[in-house]
Amino acid sequence: MSSPKVGFYGFTGCAGDQLMVLNCEDRLVDLFGATEILSFAMAKSDNHDGELDVAFVEGSISTEEQLEHLKDIRKRSKMLVAIGTCACWGGPQAMKLEEGGYEERYKKVYGNASIELSKAFEAQPVDAFVKVEMKIPGCPIDKTEFLSAVTKVVAGRHPYLYKFPVCTECKWKENPCILTEGKFCAGPLTKAGCGAVCPSHNIPCVGCWGPTDDLNVSAEYNLLREKGYDVDEIVKKIKKFGGAGVAKMVKELSAKKEAKK
Amino acid sequence: MILKMKKEDLSAFLESAKEWGELWGPTRKGDKVAFEKVDALSQMDLKATRTIIPPKKFLYPPRFTMFDFDDGGYVERTGEVPNRILFGIHPCDTHGIQTMDKMFLEEYKDPYYAERREKTLLLGHSCIPDEKCMCSATDTEFIAEGFDLFFTDLKMFYLVWVGSSRGHDLVQMRPELFNRDIGKDDIINYTEYRSWKSSQFTSKVDFTGMPDIFELGYNSPVWDELAEKCLSCGQCTMVCPTCNCYNVVDEVELGTIDGTRDRFWDSCMFREYSVVAGGHNFRDRRADRLKLWYTHKLQAYIGEFGEPACVGCGRCVATCPVDINVVSVSKALKEQEVGK
């Protein structure tokens, strides 16, 4: 098997996913051995552009310059894999995507000072701009899940990621359900893959894996309303990590409710 | 064979039993309970009702490796399971294990389940029902077989049922702790205990006639109402002692196609569960998935085996965040209205 050419690229985010790749300590050397890494700016200096079998892209897109770079990467790659919740769903910085108001917020942080770098805009997930073959979500990605996917891609096989919600892993860990205790847990809306770390520490899931494939937003919504949370709070909490993805669903939901009235 | 044992001897007995294998028992996890590995009786909470996950987790772990493979073929991964003694299993869970046994040990015997079953001793313990228990409705409140030993707490002493030759072997390790002098009072005591236990149930659920009601209510809008509430979180199936569905995936080693074939708990509540080639999904609607599960538990199984696949443990009642469970669903179907 000739080793596939891969590249790792970081855009707007916390660099946590690239860091998790570096965190694969024992397996990192294997990873570098099994692939030809053309570019990985966070790990090495001798990076070059070129045709890629797989490009791993981290972070959401929030400047014109990044957008150009992303398009270039897409052109050079057979397969583009979004890694991390920012790349997959937009991440925290995209939570207000549907609301607008970016200019004002930008002004509040940077004032009227002009920044000569590329023009900035509200962050959006990678697939808002280019085709994405696979999403490996997580804030940050989980080592096991990432390695499982990468090893398969390298072997010319199709990765399998859990499609069910965090609750399932939460039960595998035999945690009592936080929702039944009346607290806010985003587990039912959130894709599994983290091993239900938070509920395993008696802490509600805040949804950092982003939305699961088959979520019932309105059920969770109604449940939380019953438990005394107000609509604003629910929406605010739910889209913290789901970013654009969940924001859209919440919007659709409220539109549906309006239509019913 | 029924023996008698002094209550204070239990600890010493379990201490000796540990020679056979690891001791596991119900321990506190916040305000809930879970089977954990323990060193001594004192770490267990025998008053506890249901554990979060039933003992199926021992016989059939949430995720495990079936095979290692390389291009020479598949090599089964067995032989890594320790001997375990589960103490404090209740009658409902023992019934659950019997249902699992039927599934996994009869036609096409499952070697992974069989190995774990073989290496696990079930030491049952009597229990006091709470408001969620409904084993009286499923006829699983008492148990006559399926355990190795069963301890009924009669306040002053234990009556110990010996249910298998392996259970008998355990007794033989400390024969001095057991005796056979059952007197008149003991029999009266036990009879009173049974009727007292039966009187403790507060759950009003009644499963008689369910197969017909399911048949009649197959197209009832009740299902859609339930589906609107369901989170598709899959908790109900994970905690159910008779749910056995699983999924299988291959994992590979970096740079090769050597790897492992793993198996993990799946749920019919998930959309992905019933998708087939071409993307067609037989149960794309949440309502159809709920219907499958409840039909399986309360109608189809009764039709096939004469008893529901529900053992009355109350876990779905305790677990589902939106109150969808055997009690609420059967009530909704009967009354044609989803309760609040």
Next chain:
Amino acid sequence: MKRLCVVVDDREVEENPYKPEMWRIVRRYPLTSDVNFFQMRAVDVDDLLKMDYRPGQFIMGSVLGEGEAPFSISSTPSRPGLMEFCIRKVGTLTESLFGLKENQTIGLRGPYGNGFPIEKMEGKDIMIIAGGLGVASLRSLLLYVLDNRDKFGNLVYLHGARTPGEMLFREEFMQLKERDDLNCLLTVDKDDTGQWTEREGVVTNLFKELGPVDAKNTYVAVCGPPVMYKYVIQQLVGLNIPKHQILMTLERRMKCGVGKCGHCAIEYLYTCMDGPVFTYWDVLHMKEIIGKGVSDNVIA
């Protein structure tokens, strides 16, 4: 204190029903643009001998590192030595399968499922109606009946495809037409080649050409795309074929093939163990299927 006398590890040495054995791809060639024909031979002769199957059964096929999926056996047990499959590329596993070359190995286990009730069908007239990929399992039955021709009555084979190019085993069936011990009728929805010498139109059109049918004495096996079922069953019921003599194959997702993983359950029936061949009468009892119309639920 007495020593323990429990024998811990007295597990019977039994076959692991999930364990695939390695089979070599002897031949592989395309039947249509997305369907390939696979011919396989067991690496270990014992496995070959163990693989005693009946038409209508299926195997679980594994590609290393990709997983497992059910495939119907297309060859007939009356011609032992090799097993044949025709497989459509629809997703992950089948894509990897199509990436394998002749002489490479895959894992197989089985056979599973009930298969066609051959014993009951013996002495009766046989009608086989295939559409699209449905031919995968019906070819096995057809070849079996031909190889045991004297045990069965009249034999009719109806086969529909969208275009001549998409007709699986076209050459093979064209040759069968030459035989006078079966009535082989082939049709395409549309002839896009201009070279097609057989019928044009949907399969149900062929019923007109059947002549008198001894309904009570006939077993029908149907397998095809969903749309085909609806109309074919109507016709068969119209011909008064008894419902329990109409055989159809259901497709469900399967992860084990041996009644454990739960995926293929329809109420209390397991497609892998109680099927995949069901009678129309069985199917009429399946509320889940009837509720939605038979057509959605049968093998494509």
Next chain:
Amino acid sequence: MKTLEVVPLTRVEGDGGIKVTLDGKKVRSVTLDVHEGPRLIEQLVVGMTPEDDLNVVPRICAICTLSHKYAAIRGLENALGIDPPEKAQVMRDLMMLGENVESNSLHTFLLALPDFLGYPSAIAMLDDYGDDVKRALRLKKFGNRVMQITSGRIVHGENPGLGGFGKYPTKNQLTEIALKSKELIPDAVRAVELFGSLEYPEYPEAETTFMSVNAPAKKFGLAGDSILISNGKETDADDYKKLTSERVVPHSFAKRSLYEDKTFAVGANARMINMGKRVGGRAGDFFKEHYSERWLRNPLLNNLAQAIEMLWALEQMPETTELVASMDDPKRAEPTRLTGSGTGAVEAPRGILYHHYDIKDGLVETADIITPTAQNLDDIEMHMKLCAERMLADDKKDAEVLLALEMIARAYDPCISCATHLVTLKRL
């Protein structure tokens, strides 16, 4: 006019570049550009509950996630009048030690060392310096493990919260940390010896000011309520604005800070300069052996300071874990008010991190976050400019100059994602 650029600057966290503009031999400017897209996190958390804020702000940066968490916790607890139980406080110390070992080992061995030894990356060093690379991976893995045990995950663990932790580690986990930390001491010693033996060129040297958080009880530590300045002054953390007048520059999405109109530095060297005398054990001995006046001028020595600090962190762990183990799990402390303001200052591996919050009726009204890299950026540019001028005067080749500038930038262990919370040479 000529421009020399290093874009992107590699082996740092985030997306930046260095740009040098030259007019003949004169250096017009040296800028560390931050290309990393803006995220406006401080604006996004407005209107959130403190708990939600705590979920979001650590996502500013994966490398210093626990520092962000801790700084936010301190800020929010001050604002809400929460008095955390003692066990929680010791646990927080422990998690910070873990992060320190993780980050310092990654930076020294894997990000900075290749420059000094002349390799493009740590991976390229594998053949010749395989032992050191493995050492780094061991230390890093252990640091990660401590973070995982204390915070729940390696990165962005949610276990640390307001008023305490969701779950405290088991005795076994604590023992594991204690044993392993002792076992790894020789690896950290090797790091100190290695960085103690390197040549540090004089080109970038210049006087500057150093700031660090003053750890309580006259100990060396990573959090506190006041700021020590190398000019001898001390300021309350609440007055952080006086220390860090923030401004925006055209070439960067990261804000800049000056102190009394001059650049200043934060980081391991600042901590060692201000509090090094408080370090005991072998780390203390090494500090005495290696410390010199040069530390006040040469930013490259931050690498050595990090190595010594990493040893200190390991040496602290057995005692800290024992302390955690000796206490019963406490209940979470609750807020005593719903409106208030508070500042949290902690030492991230790369320097002081401030989180300031104004909370009104239980919701965040304003959030102000000042990251160490934002504080360092001007200082980095100052040292880079001097270095470039001096090297060009010495007729050094462009490539050499660029490498030297990269090394300076890297020495600060800049975290660019954090700063948007780097080098191009332009000749006129």
